[in-house]
Amino acid sequence: MHYPDVYIGTIEQYPDFSPSAIAKRQVDGGIAVTPFGLEGDQQAEKSYHGGADRALCHFPREHYAWLRQQFPEEEDRFHPPAFGENLSTLGMTEDNVFIGDIFRWGETLIQVTQPRAPCYKLNHFLDCQNLSPLLQQSGRCGWLYRVVGTGKTSGDRPLELLTRNSEVSVAEAISIAFHMPFDEEQYRRLMSAAGISASWSKTMQMRLVNRKIEDFGRRLFGK
Template identity: 45%
Template sequence: MQWPVEGPFQRDLLLRLPGTEKLSGIDKQRATNDVWLDLNGLQGDRVADHRFHGGPDRSLCHYPADHYRHWCKLYPHLQAIGPAAFGENLSTLGLDERQVCIGDRFRWGDALIEVSQPRSPCSNLDRRHDARSLARQLAKSGRTGWLYRTLEAGAVRPGADLHLIDRPCPTASVLRVWRGFMNGDISDTELAWLAGLSPLASEYRTRFRQRLDSRRRQQDQGALF
């Protein structure tokens, strides 16, 4: 299976977010030539805060273009938004968080990439678009997008299609993982499954494991008294 791609998008110069002194690379621009993708991301794509962006489990951000119609209805002043408006490196039609699974491997240009985690929306979205609670609405709705890790570096040309190569975890949709992350009442069985989902980024698996361990300690303490 394959999908046409809008992108790649990148930002080689950090800009200040409106009304702040905070620098951000969220305002991506369409590349006009081939771009090299390596383990840390697209060459020339600047990252302001490496604690939350970039790195081996976050080399690319993908946001479905299908979602922009929803945000235009919710925030009427955003009628002009489209691909790259939420800081993504690539965008597609016909792929969303229900369909894409953790561990999915895609060929994009000459590079091989793997879905590693849901995207965690941040308040930079609110500031960039002057849209109060936009990030919170993304999180609540599950329209988060997702991130990739790069398995094989390679050149990506503008307009290169996205080809699905392998789906080792067909039940591990991005939406399922995100709902597990947001829902404090999921079962111990689900938490254990998420903690053991090997293609999932280590940050997420650690969070799920900590929650499960905390529950078990409370259960053990309750049994003593």
């Protein structure tokens, strides 16, 4: 059984930077889950965050221990929910969670839709300029969910896997999208994974149309 710590955040203004809801606080007790995520949780840039396919963000807690080893001088910064996640657990990682997995969480049902794509905001908020590319290259990205069934839940209700709907793990999806050279067969495999988000389907389709991989620089570094 995997019991998640639960976090929500509201949009805040930051000097010399765009508004963001990356700063989260832990929720104790019950909380409602709507079609667009946890009640009271906000997203500033709706083009890249939130929406039906990206209603909840999950980041494995064990990744923080690895990051503290990589940046010992900054170890105080690497604790949940530093990456703006809604859920953090031990025992669920990109290797054992699959695209399309449906979990029961309290009264709710949630489905894995895509890996998280690290962006430059993590570099800024954690004052570590190479953090996003490090997460992407290491495969420690976390993943996102859509809400299949709404209801009430809490951190003392476990995430229970109900159905596995594809053979593509989150780790494989990360490798296909971010690590492999151009591979039409793998892009089609990822697009055919049950539950994959519309945005990731579009990205893979555009690679097939353009016959090239998009530039990651703007997302990773804000340039």
